[in-house]
Amino acid sequence: xxxLNRNRGVVEKSAPRxxxxxxxxxxxxIVGGGLAGLTLGIxxxxxxxxxxxxxxxxxxxxxxCGEFISGRGQESLQRLDLLELLLSAGTHxxxxxxxxxxxxxxxxxxxxxxxxxxxxxxxxxxxxxxxQELGGELRCGAHFPQMEGREGIVxxxxxxxxxxxxxxxxxxxxxxxxxxxxEADLEMHAGENGxxxxxxxxGGMVNVCGLFRRQRGExxxxxxxxxxxxxxxxxxxHKRLETARFDEESCCAVGGLGLSPxxxxxxxxxxxxxxxxxxxxxxxxxxSMAFESAELAIAPLTAFARGEIQWAKAQQAVAWRCDRAxxxxxxxxxxxxxxxxxxxxxxxxxxxxxxxxxxxxFLFWATx
Numbered sequence: 001x002x003x004l005n006r007n008r009g010v011v012e013k014s015a016p017r018x019x020x021x022x023x024x025x026x027x028x029x030i031v032g033g034g035l036a037g038l039t040l041g042i043x044x045x046x047x048x049x050x051x052x053x054x055x056x057x058x059x060x061x062x063x064x065c066g067e068f069i070s071g072r073g074q075e076s077l078q079r080l081d082l083l084e085l086l087l088s089a090g091t092h093x094x095x096x097x098x099x100x101x102x103x104x105x106x107x108x109x110x111x112x113x114x115x116x117x118x119x120x121x122x123x124x125x126x127x128x129x130x131x132q133e134l135g136g137e138l139r140c141g142a143h144f145p146q147m148e149g150r151e152g153i154v155x156x157x158x159x160x161x162x163x164x165x166x167x168x169x170x171x172x173x174x175x176x177x178x179x180x181x182x183e184a185d186l187e188m189h190a191g192e193n194g195x196x197x198x199x200x201x202x203g204g205m206v207n208v209c210g211l212f213r214r215q216r217g218e219x220x221x222x223x224x225x226x227x228x229x230x231x232x233x234x235x236x237x238h239k240r241l242e243t244a245r246f247d248e249e250s251c252c253a254v255g256g257l258g259l260s261p262x263x264x265x266x267x268x269x270x271x272x273x274x275x276x277x278x279x280x281x282x283x284x285x286x287x288s289m290a291f292e293s294a295e296l297a298i299a300p301l302t303a304f305a306r307g308e309i310q311w312a313k314a315q316q317a318v319a320w321r322c323d324r325a326x327x328x329x330x331x332x333x334x335x336x337x338x339x340x341x342x343x344x345x346x347x348x349x350x351x352x353x354x355x356x357x358x359x360x361x362f363l364f365w366a367t368x
Contacts, residue, residue: 025049025305029153031144034063035287036273037156038127039294040301043080045134047298049305052137054144056157060125064172064254066284067123067207068094068186068199070115071368073288076295082130083116089126090202092117094185099354101190102235106354108184112364115186115284117201119176121250151311152304154297155275162258168213170257172281173225176250179243180206188282189237190340190350195282196229196237208241211257211281213341225251259337261330264319272297276322279330280337283367289326296321332366 028044030037033055041051069077077083094115098108132138162170180198187198194212201207208229226246231237262277269275273290300317303309309317339350354360 023307026152026307027052028301028305029054029144030156031153032155032157032273032275033057033059033128033138033140034124034156034158034273035127035290036275036294037154038124038131039076039080039082039291040154040156040272040297041131041136042082042127042134043294043298044301044305045131045136046080047302049302050137051131052139053131054139054142056141056143058140059128060121062174062176062250062252063120063124064174064209064252065120065207066197066199066209066281066286067119067201068115068117068284069287069291070094070111070113070284071288073285073291074113074116076288076291080295082127085126085130086116086118086123089118089122092185092200092202094200096184097186097188098184099188099190099350100236101350102192102232102237104351105183105236106351109354109357109360111186112361117185117199117207119201119205119207153270154301155269155271156273156294157275159254159256159274159278160258160262161256162260165258165260168215169255170211170213170259171253171255172209172211172257173228173253174207174209174250175225175229175252176201176247177206177208177241177244178204178247179245180241182206182240186284187240188340189231189235189240191231191235191237192343193341195340196231197281197284198240205247206244208244208246209281225253259334261327261334263327264322265316267319270297270301270315270318272318272322277326277330279326279367280333282337282340283329283333285329285333285368288368292325293322296325329367332363336363336367 027050030041030053033053041053044051094117096108099106185200189196196210199207210229230241259280272293279285297318300314304314
């Protein structure tokens, strides 16, 4: 039997008499509206799954982030029809990268795959708007009441707070700067207890983002975000930022970072993005992993919402997919960060690692 839908002007088949209609899909609730949460919500809406995202903050806003997408995350965005959205908003393409110790620079390298650079202030708002255009429900300025023991809930609320990791407190800082000339599109400057990444953004802006650590029991410094980001007065980083004019409204900080690799197998919750695990920022792969983990979660969560599998199986599938995709790069990233923060490594190993093109290309591949 067929019916004419006058509004659409097409002929649709009606269900046979006596047949039971397919049950409506279950709603997936996502706690956290950052990169992973919004991307997952968009992917699920494309499968006609009802989605509600709870986000404590509002859009647009600044977040601590390297603000460039390098690696397989670009492929995830393309498959989800989101890459063109980003490019249309105005992005900068990063083609070169360079590493620096406090007193020495290493050769500029061409990236095996160009990176896409865009401020999180712009990017999060773009994704939030697209999610809502697709019929997703976005609850901003709202705290989700309870996660434990409930099905259909995905944690995408960012890093899991850790006070101490291997005896260190880790925290991140970020600010945008003008009047700043870089030698490469992406620069990484290593210091004694942290490192700072510089990234060219559209409109002549530069994102200055750093990861820092302090020892357990050590009093926190009263230095401002900008003073910390400028680095030691004798360093190449400080010289690079001498003439920079910082946008005070873009300054932000985040603490309690846990950089020990996590596995999803056996975890009590379904997680994506930094809630699943964080990769050391030195790799420049954090944004990519957020997009990748979101894409990996779409199929199992869709199957659960349609009643095809139980929640435990869907959660297990998401964890297994992410573990398989990220385990190797997390191991290499942990090693690379230790090398970057070790004084011996900066003096003797970094020159070999980043002075030899084959080694540079291997490290790029291994952390992606």
